[in-house]
Amino acid sequence: MISAIFEYSFLKNAFASGLIIGIIAPMLGLFIVVRRLSLIADALSHVTLAGIAGSLFLSQSYLPLAALNPIYLGMGSSVAGSLLIGKLRETYRSYEELAIPIIMSGGIAIGAIFISLAQGFSADLMGYLFGSVSAVGRGDLLTIAAVGVGTAVFIGLAYKELFAISFDPEYSRAQGLSMNRLNFWFMIITALVVASSMRIVGILLVSSLMTLPVAAAMQVAKGFRQAMVWSVVFGELSVIGGLFSAFYLDIAPGGTIVVISVLILLVILAVKRIRAAAGKNRNGGEPHDI
Amino acid sequence: MPDILIELEDVSYRYGDETALDHVSLQVRKGEFWAVIGPNGSGKSTLIKLILGLISPRTGSVRLFGEPAAMFRDKERIGYVSQKSNAFNSAFPATVSEVVRSGLVKKTGMFRRYPADADEQVLKALQAVGMEAYAGRGIGQLSGGQQQRVFIARALISHPELMILDEPTVGIDRKHMESFYDMLGRLNREQGIAILLVTHDVDTVSELVTHVACVNRSIHFHGPSEEFSRREASIRNDWYGHPVRRVHHGKGGAGE
Numbered sequence: 001m002i003s004a005i006f007e008y009s010f011l012k013n014a015f016a017s018g019l020i021i022g023i024i025a026p027m028l029g030l031f032i033v034v035r036r037l038s039l040i041a042d043a044l045s046h047v048t049l050a051g052i053a054g055s056l057f058l059s060q061s062y063l064p065l066a067a068l069n070p071i072y073l074g075m076g077s078s079v080a081g082s083l084l085i086g087k088l089r090e091t092y093r094s095y096e097e098l099a100i101p102i103i104m105s106g107g108i109a110i111g112a113i114f115i116s117l118a119q120g121f122s123a124d125l126m127g128y129l130f131g132s133v134s135a136v137g138r139g140d141l142l143t144i145a146a147v148g149v150g151t152a153v154f155i156g157l158a159y160k161e162l163f164a165i166s167f168d169p170e171y172s173r174a175q176g177l178s179m180n181r182l183n184f185w186f187m188i189i190t191a192l193v194v195a196s197s198m199r200i201v202g203i204l205l206v207s208s209l210m211t212l213p214v215a216a217a218m219q220v221a222k223g224f225r226q227a228m229v230w231s232v233v234f235g236e237l238s239v240i241g242g243l244f245s246a247f248y249l250d251i252a253p254g255g256t257i258v259v260i261s262v263l264i265l266l267v268i269l270a271v272k273r274i275r276a277a278a279g280k281n282r283n284g285g286e287p288h289d290i
Numbered sequence: 291m292p293d294i295l296i297e298l299e300d301v302s303y304r305y306g307d308e309t310a311l312d313h314v315s316l317q318v319r320k321g322e323f324w325a326v327i328g329p330n331g332s333g334k335s336t337l338i339k340l341i342l343g344l345i346s347p348r349t350g351s352v353r354l355f356g357e358p359a360a361m362f363r364d365k366e367r368i369g370y371v372s373q374k375s376n377a378f379n380s381a382f383p384a385t386v387s388e389v390v391r392s393g394l395v396k397k398t399g400m401f402r403r404y405p406a407d408a409d410e411q412v413l414k415a416l417q418a419v420g421m422e423a424y425a426g427r428g429i430g431q432l433s434g435g436q437q438q439r440v441f442i443a444r445a446l447i448s449h450p451e452l453m454i455l456d457e458p459t460v461g462i463d464r465k466h467m468e469s470f471y472d473m474l475g476r477l478n479r480e481q482g483i484a485i486l487l488v489t490h491d492v493d494t495v496s497e498l499v500t501h502v503a504c505v506n507r508s509i510h511f512h513g514p515s516e517e518f519s520r521r522e523a524s525i526r527n528d529w530y531g532h533p534v535r536r537v538h539h540g541k542g543g544a545g546e
Contacts, residue, residue: 034379034382034383036379157401158400158401160391160392160394160395160398160404161395161400163384163388163392164392164395166382167382167384167389167392168392170372171370171372171441171444172395173344174342174344174365174368174370174372175365175366175370175395175396176343176363176365176396177395177396217383218381218383221383222383222385222426222427222428223383223384223385223387223388223426223428224383224384224385224388225388226383227383
């Protein structure tokens with residue numbers, strides 16, 4: 001039964017893309033969560049929607065653009081959105097979070113306009129909103145693979161700097177780390193990962209793949225490296241389980257992937273509770289603090 | 291003169307119309323232990339930011355190890371420990387040794403891996419602050435005083451010649467505060483690390499430090515700690531602009 005998924009090449013594309021996303025989204029997500037930037041992933045996914053809708057509209061209206069993969073314009077607008085967020089955060093220094101609703105609603109608004117103008121790509125659009133197992137083409141897979149390699153190289157090279165600025169930005173600045181350059185690349189990479197994840201989990205659920213596995217990992221991990229490993233493990237479990245169930249139940253994978261990651265989180269929280277209660281009983285009701 | 295680590299010459303700084311520091315001059319030499327004291331809003335934090343090169347003075351010059359602060363690149367020669375309260379989120383998933391190792395970031399250089407003996411260096415730095423037993427613990431599980439020791443270890447790992455501490459004991463109870471200051475004294479005496487300590491706890495540190503600077507926009511006194519003790523009453527009157535009674539600060543102030 002499982003082998004059926006590998007008989008169709010489109011499924012292979014979806015599966016391979018999912019495996020890549022399952023690694024890079026939670027990996028980058030860990031930095032996003034600890035830096036309290038979770039909402040930025042959400043804002044960027046909505047900007048991606050504007051790009052996708054724009055691309056779908058253009059390919060309808062101008063035949064020469066019909067062959068253009070919407071993922072490119074989606075990525076382009078996501079990157080532009082990330083730069084804009086950076087600028088807005090500078091402008092509203094004391095209300096940095098204001099940048100997020102501005103970009104988010106702007107993205108949705110532009111998306112809504114293109115969707116209304118085009119009328120008639122609702123089937124495609126569903127795939128972009130909630131993910132799809134059948135719509136992932138070879139071009140998508142190659143693009144996602146390229147983003148995956150780029151992200152892994154970036155995190156590999158800048159791991160210690162990213163850790164330092166996430167943990168203690170003030171100290172990092174005092175140490176003379178060039179935060180601006182690092183933040184610039186961090187935002188670009190985030191934008192690209194958001195845009196490439198959308199193929200599998202859909203625009204509306206991208207940020208959950210970057211945050212839910214991390215939330216679960218933070219419950220079990222002792223240190224940062226461990227948290228990263230667990231984030232990837234939980235991310236992969238959700239993606240693999242989600243893609244299989246989506247295929248066999250004929251549901252949008254975004255839904256199944258995210259539901260599985262929520263379940264993982266709930267199970268971990270429950271196990272932790274039970275253990276804590278058991279530990280308390282053993283210690284005669286004393287909390288075993290240091 | 292290579293033994294001057296920090297040199298402020300006639301430095302002024304303003305936030306908008308508000309003068310934070312007015313014509314301040316100060317020299318910190320090798321091996322000295324300075325306490326910088328002053329009321330809230332007196333410009334102590336501004337002084338630290340100027341020294342760390344995070345902001346530039348309106349007038350005057352700040353030099354570190356003989357170089358203008360804005361040009362100074364060997365930041366690993368300076369260990370910086372900030373107020374614990376604003377430093378980090380206690381749920382952050384990091385072990386003590388991961389935190390201490392991050393003190394090597396600048397020294398190691400961009401895009402390079404930590405040196406092979408990083409673990410050994412982490413252990414040594416933790417031993418210096420008496421925290422080696424906690425290497426594998428989550429940083430959020432430690433008490434405030436223990437966390438500050440870990441941050442000292444993070445500063446020590448790059449073998450600084452100068453440590454700058456900005457009210458490191460805010461939120462730490464008195465008992466741990468005293469042992470924390472003792473440890474600073476040992477680092478100063480035994481390893482010859484110069485220390486610039488911004489603090490509210492004048493009474494606790496007066497025995498320990500070699501020099502005192504009283505800041506309130508301008509520097510009202512700077513010199514050896516014995517002289518400060520001798521002239522304390524008159525210095526305080528001059529400094530606050532009116533006679534003051536010594537009050538016990540308890541757990542320290544709310545910072546600036």
